[in-house]
Amino acid sequence: IMFAGDFAQLPPVGGRRLYDSTVGVYTGKSKLVAAAQKEAAGKAQWLQVVDVVILRQNMRQVCSSSADDKLRTLLVNLRYKQCTQDDIDFLSSRVIGTSISSEVLTKDEYKYLSIITGHNSDRDAINSLGCTKFSRDTGQELVAFYSVDSRPSAKSSESQASKHSGLITPELRNTYWNFTHYESSNVPGILWLCRGMPVIVKKNHATECGVTNGSEGVVVDWISHTVFDGKETLDVLFIKLTAADASVQIEGLPPNVVPICSETSEIYCMLESDHKFKLRRHQVHVLPNFSMTDFASQGKNRIYNLVDLHNLYSHQGYYTALSRSAFADNTLVLQGFKPSRLRGGLDNDVKREFRDLEILDDITRLKYEGKLPPAVI
DSSP, X not given: OOOOXXXXXXXXXXXXXXXXXXXXXXXSSSOOOHHHHHHHHHHHHHXXXXXXXXXXXXXXXXXXXXXXXXXHHHHHHHHTTOOOHHHHHHHHHTBBTTTXXXXXXXXXHHHTOOEEESOHHHHHHHHHXXXXXXXXXXXXXXXXXXXXXXXXXXXXXOHHHHHTOSOOOHHHHHHHHTSOTGGGTTOOSEEEEOTTOEEEEOSOOBGGGTBOTTOEEEEEEEEEEEETXXXXXXXXXXXXXXXXXXXXXXXXXXXXXXXXEOEEEEEEEEOTTSOEEEEEEEEOOEEEOSEEEHHHHTTOOBSSEEEOOTTOOSHXXXXXXXXXXXXXXXXXXXSOOOGGGGOSOOOHHXXXXXXXXXXXXXXXXXXXXXXXXXXXX
């Protein structure tokens, strides 16, 4: 089995980090719950990995301009949360409104470019404004596609879901539709679309076709039908994949155009009180793509990169957002940022993991070269 990853990027959304020193620790006060037992088992498996190869050559920022050199240096220092004043000065020079005019945002390359931000609520707000602007700029009318919702059946093992099982009243249905995308597990109650609009896939559909969670595209067409007093619901959404390496040909469709079918899934909705309840929702798993979170941006290569660093939680968020850039000159920061996020050093757990990986990398190299002493296992 081969693992590939980067601990300089973001930790998991749920659960603790593999290298967290508290994973598997028994305090004697209570028994480990099932989730903690799984975390401990996962850490035990991870600690059995002893062959490590650290890939050190930068394959994304490969240009040799002065600005690109500064970006590479910034990213190296940011991995360890040890940025210098020169790094901060360089990043400040990429903030719109300083040495860069805000008029740059009117260029075609940035006009509808997805903004990397830290909060799902910010993403939803930017996407809402982006839909309206795109509709106005292209002279199209936004079409609303509604989800078909129902409560889980009474046989559900969750008591809260069982208590509220059954059909949904029109009043509740409207309430559920108006939840933000974040409040409804990123499965929209109302999906506003028009042709040509950028969208992002939010579920793995067909890995072999490149239709995975995070795939980006533009709306080509759709098939829908009418439900609930004339409201439309999607059956199939056709999108054209926009990734540079996209190469998909489905019989009967233009190149790189793929169908995304509506499907039923159980989601959690969140109320203002932070109370969550389960809902069955039939909808296409896509969102408008005028903004994405730093988590969603992981793994992407962006020729043009527009980031909002201000609300990112940690240096790992900063690193993730900025390391998407292929070119320093095409990297723009929307507003100010917090220099404290770039300085101060790593916490002990991350530091220990980086140290262990460096040692294992050196041992693996010696083993490959046949120079590893027999005493080292």
